[in-house]
Amino acid sequence: MGKLKYNLEDFQKAAITFRKDLLRLPIIGLNDTMQYMTPRPGVTYMELVGTTAFDAQFAPYKAGRTTESDLDLVLRELRTYFGSVNADFEPNAEIQTLLGHKASQALGDAQAATPQAVEVLANIAKALSGHLNDAIFKAKRNPTGETTAELFDGFDTITESEVTGGGLSAENGNYMKLDKKIDGTNAVDVLKSILYKMSPILRQEECFLFCPYEVADAYNEAYLMSHAGIMYNDKYNQVTVEGSNNKLTIVPLASKEGSKYLQISPKRNMLVGFDQMSDQENVMVKEYKPDILTYCAKMFFGVQFESIDKRRLFVAELAD
Numbered sequence: 001m002g003k004l005k006y007n008l009e010d011f012q013k014a015a016i017t018f019r020k021d022l023l024r025l026p027i028i029g030l031n032d033t034m035q036y037m038t039p040r041p042g043v044t045y046m047e048l049v050g051t052t053a054f055d056a057q058f059a060p061y062k063a064g065r066t067t068e069s070d071l072d073l074v075l076r077e078l079r080t081y082f083g084s085v086n087a088d089f090e091p092n093a094e095i096q097t098l099l100g101h102k103a104s105q106a107l108g109d110a111q112a113a114t115p116q117a118v119e120v121l122a123n124i125a126k127a128l129s130g131h132l133n134d135a136i137f138k139a140k141r142n143p144t145g146e147t148t149a150e151l152f153d154g155f156d157t158i159t160e161s162e163v164t165g166g167g168l169s170a171e172n173g174n175y176m177k178l179d180k181k182i183d184g185t186n187a188v189d190v191l192k193s194i195l196y197k198m199s200p201i202l203r204q205e206e207c208f209l210f211c212p213y214e215v216a217d218a219y220n221e222a223y224l225m226s227h228a229g230i231m232y233n234d235k236y237n238q239v240t241v242e243g244s245n246n247k248l249t250i251v252p253l254a255s256k257e258g259s260k261y262l263q264i265s266p267k268r269n270m271l272v273g274f275d276q277m278s279d280q281e282n283v284m285v286k287e288y289k290p291d292i293l294t295y296c297a298k299m300f301f302g303v304q305f306e307s308i309d310k311r312r313l314f315v316a317e318l319a320d
Contacts, residue, residue: 007117008285008287008293010116010117011091011117011120011121011285011293012284012285012286013117014116014117014118014121014285015121015283015284015285017118018118018121018122019282019283020276021122022118022121022122022125022283022297023125023276023281023282023283023297023299024276025122025125025126025128025129026125026126026128026129026132026299027039027129027274027276028126028129029126029128029129029130029132029133030129030132030133030136030272032133032253033133033136033253033255034272036208036210036251036267036270037267037270037271037272037303038267038268038269038270038271038272038306039272039274040078040271040272040273040274041274041275041276041277042275042276042277042278043078043080043273043274043275043300043302044080044082044275044278044280044300045079045080045081045082045300046077046078046079046080047077047078047273048075048076048077048078049075049076049077049078049271049304049306050073050074050075050076050306050307051074051306051307051309051312074307074309076304076305076306076307076308077304078271078273078302078303078304078306079152079153079273079302079304080152080273080274080275080300080301080302081141081151081152081300081301081302082280082298082299082300083148083151083152083298083299083300083301084296084297084298085128085295085296085297086294086295086296087124087294087295088288088289088292088293088294088295089120089124089292089293089294089295090291090292090293091117091120091291091293092291094120094123094124095120097123121283121285121295124295125283125297128148128297131147131148131149132148132301133254133255134148134149134254134255135147135148135149135151135152135154135255136154136155136255136272136303137154137155137156137210137253137255137256137259138154138156138157138255138258138259139151139152139153139154139157140153140154140157141153141157151301152301152302152303153302153303154303155210155263155270155303155305156256156259156260156261158303158304158305159261159263159315160261162308163175163315163317167308168308168313168315172310173197173199173310174199174308174309174310174313174314174315175314175315175316175317176194176197176314176315176316176317177316177317177319178190178194178316178317178318178319179319180319181318181319182214182215182218182219182318182319183218183222184217184218184221184222184225185221185222185225186222187215187218187219187221187222187223188219188222188223188226188242189222191209191219191241191242191250192241192242192243194209194241194262194264194314194316195241195243195244195248196243197314197316198264198310198314199310199311199314201310201311202264202266202310202311202312202313202314203244203247203248204247205247205266206247206249206266206267207247207248207249207264207265207266208248208249208251208264208265208266208267208270209241209248209249209250209251209262209263209264210251210253210256210262210263210264210265211250211251211252211253211256211259211262212252212253212256212257212258212259213252213253213254213256213257215250215252215262216250216252217252219238219241219250220238223238223242238250248264260317260318261315261316261317261318262315262316262317262318263313263314263315264313264314264315264316265305265312265313265314266312268306269305269306269307269312269313270303270305270306271303271304271305271306272303273300273301273302273303273304274299274300274301274302275299275300280298280300281297281298281299281300282297282298283295283296283297284296284297
């Protein structure tokens, strides 16, 4: 029987040659969530984002008329934080995992089927995306932290900060606190009450309602109960909120489990920042111990609402 062998130089060369691809894989792996958001590449540390409003308008012609208007510029900081990972892995074990049943075959002709070093590194890089995906809402920045959930501030953390600071409030028209828990009997009425509180301008847009699975499940149950005898209720899975003209899509996410906030926003307002362009991000492979290699990578990541104006975002806080 042959013995699987790795070549350190192959791994080091693969890390250099396929650097951009390996750095991109964790971002690609976020697609289940990021398909509802807007990627913002090329952000290292901080970029100002936001909206402008210029209050001027056409009126019937009048010679010499001028209008004083103020440019209302509201900026927010999209921060990406520099993160790193140094993950030990046993290359022979990784190769055997990828080979599956072929891992125990004699080498020779089977050698051609042996995964290349880049495949092993790609498998590790894709695994990193799972933690980014899990943390995209609930992450809370801790400079001395040891996990992805401490690398950056997620959307729920940003939301909580804005609620506490008053940026999200009933007075501003972009927030409401629910007075009853959502369940399988009232979910349709509760989500419709949220819809009716939204700005008419926001209601005109294609928006996503980010929520835990239990909220989406409750909506399906409540819809089935309240529309059992109606002809158009021909499917169990209701993906839009009734009364929204199919513009408010319910998006349940595993990363929202345990969240107390429902965010409603168009895709363009949900920003996911990363770099992928500068030479500050890199991937390396080193050998510190015999038969054990270390996957070393550095990259930027962070999220932000482009605007929390009522025309771009509405947040409902679940009842206690």
